[in-house]
Amino acid sequence: VRAARGSRYATALEALRTVYGYDAFRGDQAAVVEQVISGGDAIVLMPTGGGKSVCYQVPALVREGTGLVVSPLIALMHDQVEALRANGVAAAYLNSTQDPSERLAVERAYIAGELDLIYVAPERLSNPQTRALLQRGSLSVIAIDEAHCVSQWGHDFRPDYLALGDLGEVFPGVPRVALTATATRETHREITERLQLQNAQHFVSSFDRPNIQYRIEAKTEVRKQLLQFIRSQPDGSAGIVYALSRKSVEQIATFLAGQGIDAIPYHAGLPAEVRAAHQSRFLRDDGVVVVATIAFGMGIDKPDVRFVAHVDLPKSVEGYYQETGRAGRDGEPSVAWMAYGLGDVVQQRRMIQQGGGDRTLQMRQNQHLDAMLALCETVSCRRQNLLEYFGQKSDPCGNCDTCLEPPKTWDGLVAAQKLMSTIVRLDRERGQSFGAGHLIDILRGKSNERIQRFRHDQLSTYGIGEDLSEQDWRSVIRQLLAMGLLTPKGEYNTLAITPASAGVLRGETPVLLRHDVIGRKSRSAIARK
Numbered sequence: 001v002r003a004a005r006g007s008r009y010a011t012a013l014e015a016l017r018t019v020y021g022y023d024a025f026r027g028d029q030a031a032v033v034e035q036v037i038s039g040g041d042a043i044v045l046m047p048t049g050g051g052k053s054v055c056y057q058v059p060a061l062v063r064e065g066t067g068l069v070v071s072p073l074i075a076l077m078h079d080q081v082e083a084l085r086a087n088g089v090a091a092a093y094l095n096s097t098q099d100p101s102e103r104l105a106v107e108r109a110y111i112a113g114e115l116d117l118i119y120v121a122p123e124r125l126s127n128p129q130t131r132a133l134l135q136r137g138s139l140s141v142i143a144i145d146e147a148h149c150v151s152q153w154g155h156d157f158r159p160d161y162l163a164l165g166d167l168g169e170v171f172p173g174v175p176r177v178a179l180t181a182t183a184t185r186e187t188h189r190e191i192t193e194r195l196q197l198q199n200a201q202h203f204v205s206s207f208d209r210p211n212i213q214y215r216i217e218a219k220t221e222v223r224k225q226l227l228q229f230i231r232s233q234p235d236g237s238a239g240i241v242y243a244l245s246r247k248s249v250e251q252i253a254t255f256l257a258g259q260g261i262d263a264i265p266y267h268a269g270l271p272a273e274v275r276a277a278h279q280s281r282f283l284r285d286d287g288v289v290v291v292a293t294i295a296f297g298m299g300i301d302k303p304d305v306r307f308v309a310h311v312d313l314p315k316s317v318e319g320y321y322q323e324t325g326r327a328g329r330d331g332e333p334s335v336a337w338m339a340y341g342l343g344d345v346v347q348q349r350r351m352i353q354q355g356g357g358d359r360t361l362q363m364r365q366n367q368h369l370d371a372m373l374a375l376c377e378t379v380s381c382r383r384q385n386l387l388e389y390f391g392q393k394s395d396p397c398g399n400c401d402t403c404l405e406p407p408k409t410w411d412g413l414v415a416a417q418k419l420m421s422t423i424v425r426l427d428r429e430r431g432q433s434f435g436a437g438h439l440i441d442i443l444r445g446k447s448n449e450r451i452q453r454f455r456h457d458q459l460s461t462y463g464i465g466e467d468l469s470e471q472d473w474r475s476v477i478r479q480l481l482a483m484g485l486l487t488p489k490g491e492y493n494t495l496a497i498t499p500a501s502a503g504v505l506r507g508e509t510p511v512l513l514r515h516d517v518i519g520r521k522s523r524s525a526i527a528r529k
């Protein structure tokens, strides 16, 4: 592609080589750059680390005028602009952190046509003064970064993004490119509609990370399972272990360190200097395992992370994908391992119920959780399920636990009926409801103080579930919760049936359950105990 007259680089490739020092474009970059340089709009869906910046920066350098970059990451703007300047790019930004004199200098430079790129926070663009300013100069391209922020249902929704829809009318003839790493079909559609990009060309990169092996197992004794998993990895493997709370981060880090693993904690409650020290140890030394809350990882570019482990269930498939995606950026074999259990499902459903928010929000959050649970409980290829979520069709991968060791299934209808009818009896006959532990005691015919006190040994369902172990019952309950055939109720995590349970009680809805896969090594560890 040849450059416009007056621009600083003759071709896109020359800009890429001179400014960034790369030899060639990667993936969809060349095609996106060509589309935008020739004046067309583009929607770019590319995983994190895929190289989105080049897609709009190179066109901005090759076309005449200044490239406008809309970005919500105000905290990163300064660093981004400094990095560009260090490469000889005339870049500047406008945001609320600047004092008036700085702002004026940037505005003047823009009007004088001295800037290659100008970064602007989205809230500034709904301001008529900013628009008037931009009209006084000339734009080469408009890039809308983190474009999924326009999606009202995503976790990153920014109302200011809705005001970006008319930029095409305000700046006719200026090509627009929207970029994001969040690629669900739903988000993709919303970006197209709300940003008025009906004429854009769509560039959807593969979201597959073939070198990452996905493994999800049932939680029994999570610390032991985690330890076994880490010990099964090559010596000196660097990894990240994600836990939900600061407390469990601390506990797991202490436990692993006590077992001779070079593990250190990282969460927002630690003093800044400790966090910085732990982060730099992880980046610098070999074989460090960071146990962290999800606050850890953003902006951390360590290519040789060999595994990412989750000891708590992520809230969504997007979150899971982002977090596991921190493994194996160097393309070498890596593992994404997770253990999840009944408690995770109950806890997350409850957090949604009690989290406030209107019905629609709760519905969306439940859908996100449902998709995550579907990934956990699938009997077919995990990668296929994951990529399908991002709208990508694929064949079974041969590099995930379900491909390597296909899970066996069993007919869980009768078990589900036994459980549900116990719940229904307790509720209808006695107005009581109980959590998983007590229900399992009733079904297995246990005799203990609570059973005696409530006279639950008198129930007709007492002891009808002795054929299954306590572990089996936990698995049944977890899977029924995942399928929406049970739901937690009230503040004590008691279990209730749902409208969908009726079909099971009548024997009309089939209930196909998977035998839990527990890592072979951890299974023997449990047996040994």
Ligand code: ADP
Pocket (backbone or CB within 6 Å): 022, 023, 024, 025, 026, 029, 046, 047, 048, 049, 050, 051, 052, 053, 054
């Ligand atoms: P994203 O914004 O999609 O997460 P970046 O634009 O930050 O990705 O790029 C990710 C990494 O890939 C950066 O380290 C960048 O320098 C590198 N990169 C981008 N394009 C190329 C290329 N064509 N050749 C080599 N490295 C590239």
Ligand code: ZN
Pocket (backbone or CB within 6 Å): 380, 381, 382, 383, 384, 396, 397, 398, 399, 400, 401, 402, 403, 404
């Ligand atoms: Zn697979």
